[in-house]
Amino acid sequence: EVVFKQGFHLEEDVDWQGVKLNLGQVSGLALDPNNNLVIFHRGDHIWDQNSFDRNFVYQQRGIGPIEQSTILVVDPSSSTILKSTGRDLFHMPHGLSIDKDGSYWLTDVALHQVFKLSADNGKSPLLILGKPFQPGSDRNHFCQPTDVAVDPITGNFYVADGYCNSRIIQFSPNGMFIMQWGAGSSSGVAKQFDIPHSLTLVPELAQLCVADRENARIQCFSSETGMFMKEIKHKSFGDEIFAISYSPVAGGVLYAVNGMMYHGVSTPVQGFVMNSSSGEIISTFVPVRKSFAMPHDIDASEDGVVYVGDANATTVWKFTPTEKAEHRSV
Ligand SMILES: O=C(N[C@@H](O)C(=O)O)c1ccccc1
Numbered sequence: 001e002v003v004f005k006q007g008f009h010l011e012e013d014v015d016w017q018g019v020k021l022n023l024g025q026v027s028g029l030a031l032d033p034n035n036n037l038v039i040f041h042r043g044d045h046i047w048d049q050n051s052f053d054r055n056f057v058y059q060q061r062g063i064g065p066i067e068q069s070t071i072l073v074v075d076p077s078s079s080t081i082l083k084s085t086g087r088d089l090f091h092m093p094h095g096l097s098i099d100k101d102g103s104y105w106l107t108d109v110a111l112h113q114v115f116k117l118s119a120d121n122g123k124s125p126l127l128i129l130g131k132p133f134q135p136g137s138d139r140n141h142f143c144q145p146t147d148v149a150v151d152p153i154t155g156n157f158y159v160a161d162g163y164c165n166s167r168i169i170q171f172s173p174n175g176m177f178i179m180q181w182g183a184g185s186s187s188g189v190a191k192q193f194d195i196p197h198s199l200t201l202v203p204e205l206a207q208l209c210v211a212d213r214e215n216a217r218i219q220c221f222s223s224e225t226g227m228f229m230k231e232i233k234h235k236s237f238g239d240e241i242f243a244i245s246y247s248p249v250a251g252g253v254l255y256a257v258n259g260m261m262y263h264g265v266s267t268p269v270q271g272f273v274m275n276s277s278s279g280e281i282i283s284t285f286v287p288v289r290k291s292f293a294m295p296h297d298i299d300a301s302e303d304g305v306v307y308v309g310d311a312n313a314t315t316v317w318k319f320t321p322t323e324k325a326e327h328r329s330v
Contacts, residue, residue: 008250008273010285010306010319018079018316019289024068026309026316028096028106028147028297032119035301036073036082039309039316040096040106043068047092047311051110056135056143056164058091058110065091071104071117076305076318089115089125095147095160095198096297105148105157112142114159127175129159137165139177149199149208151223158208158223160196168196168210168226181226182210193219198243198297202276204252205229211241211256218244218256218279232279238267247300252276255306257295269295271308271319287317 018037025047028040043066052058070093071086092110099105102119103126113130135143144163151157155173167183182192194214201208202220207229209220217233218241232254240259247253254276260269269292271285285306286292293312300306304321 008253008282008304009322010271010273010283011322012285012288013305013318013320014288016077016079016318018074018318019287021072021074021079021081021316023072023314023316024066025311025314026296027093027311029307029309029316030096030098030104030297030299031076031301031307032073032098033100033102035076037076037079037307037316038096038098038104039072039074040086040093041070041072041309041314042066042090042093042311043070045092047109051092052144056112058133061091061110061133065089066093071096071106074316076301086117094145097148097150097199099150099157100152105150107142107145107148107159107162109144109146109163112136112144112162114142114145114148129171129175135164137167137183146195146197147199149201151201152203156223158199158201160199160210163195166193166196168193168199168208168221170223170226179226181221197241198245200244200246200254202246202252202254204248205277209244209246209254211244213240213242213259216241216258218254230279232274234272234281236267236270236272236281236284238269242295243297245298245300245306246276247302247304249300249302249304253282253300254279255298255300257292257298257308260294269293271295271298271306285319287319289317290315 024042069084073083095107104117116127143165147160169180170178197213198211208223216237256272296311306319
């Protein structure tokens with residue numbers, strides 16, 4: 001039977017000129033309190049198989065930090081670059097989140113560090129956690145941390161740590177370790193996460209959701225206790241889920257992007273719009289101009305506009321919601 005659904009349909013804004021911005025690998029993007037798009041990219045640095053040794057130590061330290069501006073503030077409509085900063089600070093950018101006060105929270109997988117920068121980030125970082133270039137798994141070290149999420153109510157922040165630690169750490173607003181979960185224990189117990197790659201908070205439910213990348217699943221936890229609450233997984237995710245973002249629009253939606261298949265399963269690389277409580281897929285989307293190569297981060301504004309940044313296509317796309325009847329045969 002064919003069911004007509006008034007779907008939450010996203011289409012690329014093909015007039016938006018931001019796809020032509022000259023970017024390096026786009027690793028993170030976020031919207032600031034003025035609804036400007038902030039892009040975190042790698043300039044001329046590229047993460048490839050030679051970037052790290054088998055102990056996750058960065059190998060290109062000698063070429064120094066990225067000299068280009070790694071942080072671009074872009075007008076959401078004209079895509080004019082309003083501000084460009086973040087020079088000579090980062091070696092391998094990864095995650096970017098912006099808290100309700102407009103402060104930037106960034107991770108660098110080469111430095112194995114987490115940075116808090118003020119919005120004008122002209123001054124030196126407000127907070128730096130982790131030891132530069134030193135991977136580790138205790139309370140003072142990260143191992144390729146991937147993302148940060150900041151609780152708008154408590155000010156506590158969460159770090160997805162990361163490619164080589166597979167844990168989530170909760171910190172107090174001033175960076176004191178509170179608790180962690182998901183760490184794969186050295187006794188070989190199966191790790192709960194296989195690259196916690198992206199975080200998003202669902203304040204309404206006091207939950208923190210994690211893109212558990214190589215498990216191609218989303219897991220949500222109590223943001224207070226770390227207790228597992230629910231999992232969202234679909235065959236159409238394929239082999240990897242790279243990024244997620246929650247938005248309160250339409251009763252609560254979860255956006256996600258998946259990764260290139262590598263087990264030969266022919267699942268397309270695409271964006272997903274899901275009902276955040278049921279996990280049901282409402283719609284999927286892909287760009288018109290160019291195509292997704294490694295969509296690496298996703299964020300949505302209050303009016304349902306969605307941005308996707310791609311680390312291999314070195315591009316950011318803008319998608320706008322269109323009220324469109326979708327029909328599904330069920
Ligand atoms: O995952 C990888 N990269 C992306 O996540 C990223 O660029 O953040 C990667 C893995 C192995 C070798 C090279 C790159």
